[in-house]
Amino acid sequence: MVASPRYIALPSPLENELHQKGRRMTPQRKKVLSLFQELGSGIHLSAEEIHYKLTQTNTKISLATIYRTLRLLVTMGFLNELELSEGGHRFELLSDEKPDHHHLICVRCGRTEEFESAQVLQTGKSAAEKMGFKLIESTLNVRALCPSCY
Amino acid sequence: MVASPRYIALPSPLENELHQKGRRMTPQRKKVLSLFQELGSGIHLSAEEIHYKLTQTNTKISLATIYRTLRLLVTMGFLNELELSEGGHRFELLSDEKPDHHHLICVRCGRTEEFESAQVLQTGKSAAEKMGFKLIESTLNVRALCPSCY
DNA sequence: GTGCGTGCAAAATCTTTGCATACGC
DNA sequence: GCGTATGCAAAGATTTTGCACGCAC
Numbered sequence: 051m052v053a054s055p056r057y058i059a060l061p062s063p064l065e066n067e068l069h070q071k072g073r074r075m076t077p078q079r080k081k082v083l084s085l086f087q088e089l090g091s092g093i094h095l096s097a098e099e100i101h102y103k104l105t106q107t108n109t110k111i112s113l114a115t116i117y118r119t120l121r122l123l124v125t126m127g128f129l130n131e132l133e134l135s136e137g138g139h140r141f142e143l144l145s146d147e148k149p150d151h152h153h154l155i156c157v158r159c160g161r162t163e164e165f166e167s168a169q170v171l172q173t174g175k176s177a178a179e180k181m182g183f184k185l186i187e188s189t190l191n192v193r194a195l196c197p198s199c200y
Numbered sequence: 201m202v203a204s205p206r207y208i209a210l211p212s213p214l215e216n217e218l219h220q221k222g223r224r225m226t227p228q229r230k231k232v233l234s235l236f237q238e239l240g241s242g243i244h245l246s247a248e249e250i251h252y253k254l255t256q257t258n259t260k261i262s263l264a265t266i267y268r269t270l271r272l273l274v275t276m277g278f279l280n281e282l283e284l285s286e287g288g289h290r291f292e293l294l295s296d297e298k299p300d301h302h303h304l305i306c307v308r309c310g311r312t313e314e315f316e317s318a319q320v321l322q323t324g325k326s327a328a329e330k331m332g333f334k335l336i337e338s339t340l341n342v343r344a345l346c347p348s349c350y
Numbered sequence: 351g352t353g354c355g356t357g358c359a360a361a362a363t364c365t366t367t368g369c370a371t372a373c374g375c
Numbered sequence: 376g377c378g379t380a381t382g383c384a385a386a387g388a389t390t391t392t393g394c395a396c397g398c399a400c
Binding site: 069074075076096097098113114117118138139 | 388389390391392398399400
Binding site: 072073074076078079110111112113114115118 | 353354355356357358359
């Protein structure tokens, strides 16, 4: 399946958001978000990996700033924080094209595939309603072994 | 028929498992598993919480031993390791009665409820099949706000 | 110019590990 | 008694924070 990359609007949504809250667009923040956008919405990165990749491209940024930026971007809804397995959290770009995507994780090699399911959203919704909770999101993690690992 | 009140010390499943692998049942391991069994299968504990609770009941056990024991019990299939939110991993007793249970988590106060869903199992199964993976388990995490938090 | 953001290093968490001792079997 | 398990403390790994300086606006 070939999902054609969609073009993003002219004024950066991140910049707009920041300015509305009296905060600033900086080269570091731009770089972190750009990295995710270049790699696409199916990619999961750790703070260390982001640091490494940006350093490779001659971007000067400290790990502390990356952590602060990641927290900011998650709070603002640009990134999603994942807790799939050991070795620290990972982050992925949130995309309107895939509002309801889930993870199929190979427990041996860590390979991760995404899939979508409207059913899951419905299940989460009714579970939340039944207990009087207000749904934010549902995430299905499927732990499995990939073809190469069994 | 009523036999004389003789108490036969039945070896616990954990003890059996351990002996089969040339390992040992120790008071510490007994205590950790007992704690989970006393609290029931819907309870999620962190290593620190386990340490605190056992220390409260005059059990002498080090945090390092708790970490080692938790890893052991997860490997042996007695406990399940959860990565629901920040602040470290949590563990829960695995129970045959609830093979397919999921989590409804309040993102503000951390309150966690469990629910079951055959649908989810099916969704995970077909996702795994479609990619040629072999399913181990599916876990649905529903992030939400509980009635007290909104 | 104001005050938010960054880099640096130290601190805070959470978890693992080396080693000598204790103890289950 | 043999060899695994434990306790302790130190080391690791990951993430946060205090502070002075720099820079976006």
